[in-house]
Amino acid sequence: xxxxxxxxxxxxxxxxxxxxxxxxxxxxxxxxxxxxxxxxxxxxxxxxxxxxxxxxxxxxxxxxxxxxxxxxxxxxxxxxxxxxxxxxxxxxxxxxxxxxxxxxxxxxxxxxxxxxxxxxxxxxxxxxxxxxxxxxxxxxxxxxxxxxxxxxxxxxxxxxxxxxxxxxxxxxxxxxxxxxxxxxxxxxxxxxxxxxxxxxxxxxxxxxxxxxxxxxxxxxxxxxxxxxxxxxxxxxxxxxxxxxxxxxxxxxxxxxxxxxxxxxxxxxxxxxxxxxxxxxxxxxxxxxxxxxxxxxxxxxxxxxxxxxxxxxxxxxxxxxxxxxxxx
Amino acid sequence: xxxxxxxxxxxxxxxxxxxxxxxxxxxxxxxxxxxxxxxxxxxxxxxxxxxxxxxxxxxxxxxxxxxxxxxxxxxxxxxxxxxxxxxxxxxxxxxxxxxxxxxxxxxxxxxxxxxxxxxxxxxxxxxxxxxxxxxxxxxxxxxxxxxxxxxxxxxxxxxxxxxxxxxxxxxxxxxxxxxxxxxxxxxxxxxxxxxxxxxxxxxxxxxxxxxxxxxxxxxxxxxxxxxxxxxxxxxxxxxxxxxxxxxxxxxxxxxxxxxxxxxxxxxxxxxxxxxxxxxxxxxxxxxxxxxxx
Numbered sequence: 001x002x003x004x005x006x007x008x009x010x011x012x013x014x015x016x017x018x019x020x021x022x023x024x025x026x027x028x029x030x031x032x033x034x035x036x037x038x039x040x041x042x043x044x045x046x047x048x049x050x051x052x053x054x055x056x057x058x059x060x061x062x063x064x065x066x067x068x069x070x071x072x073x074x075x076x077x078x079x080x081x082x083x084x085x086x087x088x089x090x091x092x093x094x095x096x097x098x099x100x101x102x103x104x105x106x107x108x109x110x111x112x113x114x115x116x117x118x119x120x121x122x123x124x125x126x127x128x129x130x131x132x133x134x135x136x137x138x139x140x141x142x143x144x145x146x147x148x149x150x151x152x153x154x155x156x157x158x159x160x161x162x163x164x165x166x167x168x169x170x171x172x173x174x175x176x177x178x179x180x181x182x183x184x185x186x187x188x189x190x191x192x193x194x195x196x197x198x199x200x201x202x203x204x205x206x207x208x209x210x211x212x213x214x215x216x217x218x219x220x221x222x223x224x225x226x227x228x229x230x231x232x233x234x235x236x237x238x239x240x241x242x243x244x245x246x247x248x249x250x251x252x253x254x255x256x257x258x259x260x261x262x263x264x265x266x267x268x269x270x271x272x273x274x275x276x277x278x279x280x281x282x283x284x285x286x287x288x289x290x291x292x293x294x295x296x297x298x299x300x301x302x303x304x305x306x307x308x309x310x311x312x313x314x315x316x317x318x319x320x321x322x323x324x325x326x327x
Numbered sequence: 328x329x330x331x332x333x334x335x336x337x338x339x340x341x342x343x344x345x346x347x348x349x350x351x352x353x354x355x356x357x358x359x360x361x362x363x364x365x366x367x368x369x370x371x372x373x374x375x376x377x378x379x380x381x382x383x384x385x386x387x388x389x390x391x392x393x394x395x396x397x398x399x400x401x402x403x404x405x406x407x408x409x410x411x412x413x414x415x416x417x418x419x420x421x422x423x424x425x426x427x428x429x430x431x432x433x434x435x436x437x438x439x440x441x442x443x444x445x446x447x448x449x450x451x452x453x454x455x456x457x458x459x460x461x462x463x464x465x466x467x468x469x470x471x472x473x474x475x476x477x478x479x480x481x482x483x484x485x486x487x488x489x490x491x492x493x494x495x496x497x498x499x500x501x502x503x504x505x506x507x508x509x510x511x512x513x514x515x516x517x518x519x520x521x522x523x524x525x526x527x528x529x530x531x532x533x534x535x536x537x538x539x540x541x542x543x544x545x546x547x548x549x550x551x552x553x554x555x556x557x558x559x560x561x562x563x564x565x566x567x568x569x570x571x572x573x574x575x576x577x578x579x580x581x582x583x584x585x586x587x588x589x590x591x592x593x594x595x596x597x598x599x600x601x602x603x604x605x606x607x608x609x610x611x612x613x614x615x616x617x618x619x620x
Contacts, residue, residue: 014441021445025457139339142592146584148534150541151556151577158565158573264449268538272560282449283542286456294456301449309444 007313011306018302022295023072027065076299086290095281096296100263102172103277106193107266108259110200115255118205122212123244126220127235138213141206149203150268156199157272168192170274196273200266211254215247222246253312260308264301333597340597343589350583354400361396365389365550373562373569382571385555386562394555395575401463401551402583405536409470410529414521417475421482422509422517425490436483442476451535455544462546466536474531478524485517519598526591530584537580552576 075081081092125134161169173179173189219225220243228238258265267279274280278297285293334340353360367389374384382391424435454469455461461469489495498508514521539545540553543561547554555576559565564572 010437010440013437014444017441018445021450022453025453139589139592142339142588143581143585146530146534146586146588147581148537148541148577148584150538151573151580154556154560154565154573154577158570162565162568162570261446264446267448267452268542271542282452286452287543294453298449298453301446305444305446 003317004314007310011310014306015303018299018306019073019076022299023069026291081296082292084285084290084293086284086288086293092292092296095293096278096300099276099278099281099297100300102275103263103266103270103279106172106196106270106275106277107200107262110197111204111258111262111265113197114201114204115208115251115258117201118208119212119248119251121205122209123216123239123247125209126213126216126247127239127243129217134213137209141209144203144206147203148268149199150272152203153196153199153269153272156195160195167195169195172276192275196266196269196275199273200269208251211251212247215250216243219243219247253316256312256315257305257308260305263304264297334593337593337597339589340593343586343593346582346586347590350399350403350586353396354403357397357400361390361393363390363393365393365397373564373567373572376571382575383569385558385572386564386569387558391555391571391575394550395552395579397550398552398555398576398579399583401549402533402536402553402580404463405466405470406529406533406583406587408467409474409532409536410525412467412471413474413528413532414478414525416471417478417524418482418514418517418521419509420475421479422486422513423505424479425483425486426509426513427505428490435479439476439479439483442473443480447473448535448538451539452542452544455539460546461539461544462549466539466545467532470532470535474528474535478528481524482517482520485520486513489513489516519594523591523594523598526587526594530587530591533580533584533587552579 079093081096084090084092084095087095121133121137125131125137128134157169160166168174168191170192172192173185174192177185177188179185222243225238225242228242233242263278264282265279266277267282269275270277270280271283278301282294282297282301284290285297334344368387370380370384370388370390372384372386372388374380376383380390380392382395385391385394420435420439424432424439450473451469454473458465458469495508495512498512503512536545537551537553537556540549540551541556541560543557545551545554545557547557553576556573559569559572559576562569562572564570
């Protein structure tokens with residue numbers, strides 16, 4: 001219980017740091033980007049939007065820094081992120097909601113698949129030490145980890161999209177398709193998801209494989225595994241129930257955390273494939289100097305990670321008794 | 328010397344070291360390898376590869392090969408500088424926290440943990456968006472400021488395990504100051520961890536810096552691989568069939584990244600015998616089996 005409470009305290013502290021960073025960053029920057037930007041927008045936008053910008057940058061508000069800060073925190077907790085400048089006149093919260101849907105679908109499912117596949121390959125690689133999988137997979141995966149993953153996406157577009165014309169490579173569905181739960185539309189959406197999902201899968205599997213393989217190698221050296229062998233248990237049982245089951249424990253925490261990174265973890269893949277998720281929207285906001293949207297998305301990404309970490313901590317405390325007494 | 332011999336004996340390390348050496352040469356003497364001006368927009372646009380232009384030309388009529396060669400320097404400077412500074416800050420924070428203990432440990436450790444869980448790449452994007460057109464120095468500063476926490480935590484736990492060793496007690500009894508003990512007594516014992524951390528941080532610096540430049544948050548006039556990718560994307564080079572404009576800089580980033588990753592992986596194998604390939608062991612086992620039969 002004390003463990004969980006301490007983690008919850010850490011959660012609140014980090015949340016506060018992220019909020020405060022968000023508040024102070026635009027105010028600390030040299031050359032005050034606010035003034036330049038607001039003069040650029042003046043005349044083009046309504047008084048209400050100008051007010052949103054003024055609160056973000058803290059100019060012309062006539063308020064002192066502390067009272068601006070309190071005002072800002074109040075806005076955040078009431079979910080008032082202002083109006084998006086680029087997707088005018090949609091409120092920021094509405095744009096964000098639309099983006100989350102696509103990201104959770106694409107990146108969420110891909111993350112789960114990558115974990116399952118990567119862990120499986122890691123188990124087999126460690127079990128057949130020196131076998132084909134063990135000698136080929138790790139070095140290949142190490143090199144793959146050095147490839148910028150957005151570039152893998154670009155190569156996929158080139159090969160499977162432009163050259164072979166197998167699959168679409170831009171957006172989440174055809175512009176002409178009418179959204180709805182019709183078979184046509186869902187099929188269209190799935191078709192658009194294949195290339196970005198493959199690019200993500202290929203670049204994320206490696207980490208899980210390497211971690212699992214190295215965990216398995218140390219677990220296989222444990223006495224209880226030797227004991228199981230001596231008892232003459234079938235190897236599949238030793239591999240899965242004795243070794244893999246214990247080796248996967250540290251990986252589970254990592255997996256829970258990676259679920260938090262789903263929201264902001266595929267920014268560049270979404271960018272390359274023009275996939276209208278959270279990451280794509282973040283870069284759109286940056287490119288079009290839509291600071292209200294940018295701040296809201298950054299907070300969303302951070303909060304997702306923090307919540308996932310908190311849940312992972314609680315799950316570890318429940319499933320792994322060793323951590324309960326730690327410190 | 329022993330280190331060099333270990334590199335030569337390990338195939339992965341040799342490959343990584345040779346790759347890195349080639350890139351260092353390119354970065355130091357780009358003029359020796361490319362004779363055209365990388366910035367001159369004087370050639371026909373979007374040419375394919377030819378004897379004149381080994382990789383063809385860009386959408387603005389620059390020589391792609393010259394750009395790739397001259398682009399090496401900035402990435403390499405960022406990789407080495409950010410890798411080094413990140414590792415140094417991490418070492419200072421991590422070891423100080425572990426050695427000093429008490430309130431120091433609590434504060435520094437909390438700072439590390441907070442920075443560790445704030446998503447790095449979105450944070451980089453937001454900072455770079457406020458800064459506008461980040462050049463080399465800004466990129467190094469931002470990458471260093473945001474990137475040290477993971478290494479700091481690793482080094483802290485390593486230093487914690489050393490805390491009660493006799494040689495530290497001896498140094499303390501001699502009346503050495505904390506800074507001396509940290510720098511001269513503790514840090515050298517962790518040299519292998521520090522090297523591994525440097526290689527990882529350098530790899531991340533390459534990937535993050537190139538990514539930021541790719542989405543247009545770097546200096547669009549800089550000579551760098553990430554900027555080349557940015558222009559290729561802007562030019563819709565892939566869709567138009569000028570695939571070398573995206574292929575060349577991406578492959579360059581991947582090769583440099585692979586150099587760091589291979590060195591790091593080999594380093595792991597050299598310092599942790601349990602992870603080494605088992606070929607040798609297996610052969611002896613098979614021989615033993617044969618003799619028994």
